[in-house]
Amino acid sequence: MTDDIQSAARVGIGGPVGSGKTALLEGLVPRLMQQGIEVAVVTNDLLTQEDADRLRRKGFLPSERIVGVETGSCPHTAIREDPTMNLLAVQDLERLIPQLDLVFIESGGDNLASTFSYDLVDTYIFVIDVGAGDDIPRKNGPGFMQADLVVINKVDIAPYVGADLAVIRREVAARRREKPVAYTNCKTGEGLDQVVYFISETVLFQTSQTAVKVI
Numbered sequence: 001m002t003d004d005i006q007s008a009a010r011v012g013i014g015g016p017v018g019s020g021k022t023a024l025l026e027g028l029v030p031r032l033m034q035q036g037i038e039v040a041v042v043t044n045d046l047l048t049q050e051d052a053d054r055l056r057r058k059g060f061l062p063s064e065r066i067v068g069v070e071t072g073s074c075p076h077t078a079i080r081e082d083p084t085m086n087l088l089a090v091q092d093l094e095r096l097i098p099q100l101d102l103v104f105i106e107s108g109g110d111n112l113a114s115t116f117s118y119d120l121v122d123t124y125i126f127v128i129d130v131g132a133g134d135d136i137p138r139k140n141g142p143g144f145m146q147a148d149l150v151v152i153n154k155v156d157i158a159p160y161v162g163a164d165l166a167v168i169r170r171e172v173a174a175r176r177r178e179k180p181v182a183y184t185n186c187k188t189g190e191g192l193d194q195v196v197y198f199i200s201e202t203v204l205f206q207t208s209q210t211a212v213k214v215i
């Protein structure tokens, strides 16, 4: 039997608890849809559908385009060691929405070690936040080091938590070298055009309407 369903591009979003993964999605999805990109989201939570429910409440995507996977175990397992549940969720979305261009897979909050299996995603974004301190890049976490794009979020709170953005930029550049990094404030949308640019150009191979290159 032939399966003529086109596969959508898959982008993982991982990072520590509370770094802003869901907030990043809330900012990215409407911007991508404005460019005519057909998007769906799979969220991973331990025993709830909290992130999926939050996205549904926002109302920027039809409810059937948001799937909550309850991993019931360590998030590493569901996105790296055995991504079966996530692969099935993506397959279901592709069957339901044949015109789908892009599926985000948001990992449950984890530590600096979380990485995605490339059997599950084409590319992944690792989100850390300025509130965790300006020494985070020095910890060389595999998620941070290996991700295709790192997003340093909550740049707005740097002055309040004693984090020096200049130090962070220096440390990040020294460790990630040529690999892309975006600095964002998901509350205001600052820096999100860089992430849209990254996704459009390097994942979807389209010319981005936001001509803002990632640094």
Ligand SMILES: Nc1nc2c(ncn2[C@@H]2O[C@H](COP(=O)(O)OP(=O)(O)OP(=O)(O)O)[C@@H](O)[C@H]2O)c(=O)[nH]1
Pocket: 015, 016, 017, 018, 019, 020, 021, 022, 023, 024, 051, 108, 109, 110, 153, 154, 155, 156, 157, 184, 185, 186, 187, 188
């Ligand atoms: N000031 C500020 N707050 C932010 C920013 N991004 C997210 N937040 C807040 O940070 C908190 C955590 O954001 P979430 O998007 O829930 O983080 P998460 O990584 O999805 O969290 P988990 O799913 O629990 O791992 C929320 O209260 C957000 O409103 C930002 O850029 N600046």
